[in-house]
Amino acid sequence: MHTEHHWINTPITADLLRGALDVEHTEHGVLPHRLPARARAQNTDPQLAMAEAQPSGVRLAFRTGATAVELDTLPTKRSYVGAPPRPDGVYELLVDGRVVGRASATGGNTLTVDMSKGTVEHTAGQPGTLRFADLPGGMKDVELWLPHNETTELVALRTDAPVEPAPDPGRKVWLHHGSSISHGSxxxxxxxxxxxxxxxLGGVELINLGFGGSALLDPFTARTLRDTPADLISVKIGINLVNADLMRLRAFGPAVHGFLDTVREGHPTAPLLVVSPILCPIHEDTPGPSAPDFSNVSEGRLLFKAMGDPAEPAGGKLTLNVIRAELARIVEQRSADDPNLHYLDGRDLYGAADSVELPLPDQLHPDAAAHRRIGERFAERVFADGGTFA
Incomplete structure (x- = not known):
């Protein structure tokens, strides 16, 4: 535990945060958001409200000579009725770009979700303290990455030497939007x-607007992308539209055009990459919605299954193959007048061979090894010499 005379308390302000688009002041401290207040006010979906408040890609960034750092934090953890317990969220501390510590916060609030009933119960808890000690001496750049999948209220930051905001690293800013796979699953x-x-790997600054279950072509998300300063932009479209069974082909094409039109209002010439879904066997040719399958819960496995009929695409229902074909068509059409618009087939990041080697454990989401493969391939195809954003 800390002693007051030995530690320096630094207020947590927006200039210490990267990857957040807004900061809400709460009774406990500050809550980073990945959608601005105006967008949140237009949203009525509790799934998106939860997802955007989970700080995927958000990190505290500061310069200091401290050899010890403490963070008081109030996490909100999720528990799913009938499913195995979820692991606690992970915080990672980087010094000059290298991970030197990992920790999880105890305590906190709990959301108990019953997917079969569609109910959520909130249980209040207390903040916990993370401590990272024995850091290298001398001035250094420190980043403390918050859990990608756990809502995190920041209560207090303490160090044993003064803190100042990290200098601008001078890297290009990459703004990305996608589903739970981009969120981090x-x-x-x-x-x-x-x-x-x-x-x-690409040497860029990330702003991650991957929202679990919520990449649904919402106009307020498009306006957020439009209004956020960025050098490079990518949008990964498809899987949530299928597993939510949200729209038909007639609505999908115009919605994509409208989404891209809005992004282009704020970024008329920035490189813009449209990424179609990675391979997901249950939805390649079978429409949604997706539904949880509890038949293997006793073995510690929660699976998802496709509830649609493979004959339904003839009537306009969406599958991943339908979406890929339509996205490729739209990008080809628009790129005649927009040479900075590009398309990437998601199966180039995770395809049939990967599905055999690294199958999706719950039929929808890649595991840690598949995340690494997708990230490495994206960096190679998009950021490396000769890549889309090179």
Whole structure:
């Protein structure tokens, strides 16, 4: 535990945070958001409200000579009725770009979700303290990455030497939007979600607007992308539209055009990459919705299954193959007048051979090893010499 005379308390302000688009002041401290207040006010979906408040890609960034750092934090953990317990969220501390510590917070609030009933119960808890000690001496750049999958209220930051905001690293800013796979799903930690890994390999600054279950072509998300300063932009579209069974082909094409039109209002010439879904066998040719399958819960496995009929695409229902074909068509059409618009087939990141070697454990989400593969391939195809964003 800390002693007051030995530690320096630094207020947690927006200039210490990267990857967040807004900061809400709560009774406990500050809550980073990945959607601005105006967008949140237009949202009525509790799934998106939960997802955007989970700080995937958000990190405290500061310069200090401290050899010890403490963070008081109030996490909100999730528990699913009938499913195995979820691991606690992981915090990772980087010094000059290298991971030197990992920790999880005890205590906190709990959301108990009953997917079969569609109910959520909130149980209040107390903040916990993380401590990272024995850091290298001398001035250094420190980043403390918050859990990608656990809502995190930041209560207090303490160090044994003064803190100042980290200097601008001078790297290009990559703004990315996608589904739970981009959010991080079952990655091992916040720096190894596939977007975080790709950003590190590509030498860019990440703003991750991957929202679990919520990449649904919402206009307020498009406006957020439009209004967020960025040098490089990518949007990964498809899986949530299928597993939510949200729209038909007639609505999908115009919605994609409208989404891209809005992004282009704020970024008329920035490189813009449209990424179609990675391989997901249950939805390649079978529409949604997706539903949880509890038949293997006793073995510690929660699976998902496709509830649609493979004959339904003839009537306009969406599958992943339908979406890929339509996205490729739209990008080809638009790129005649927009040479900075590009398309990437998600199966180039995770395809049939990968599905055999690294199958999706719950039929929807890649595991930690697959996240690493997707991130490495994205960096190679997009950020490396000769890549889309090179």
């Amino acid at each position: 079952d990655a091992a930690g916040p720096t190894t979600t596939w977007p975080a890994l790709a950003a590190s």
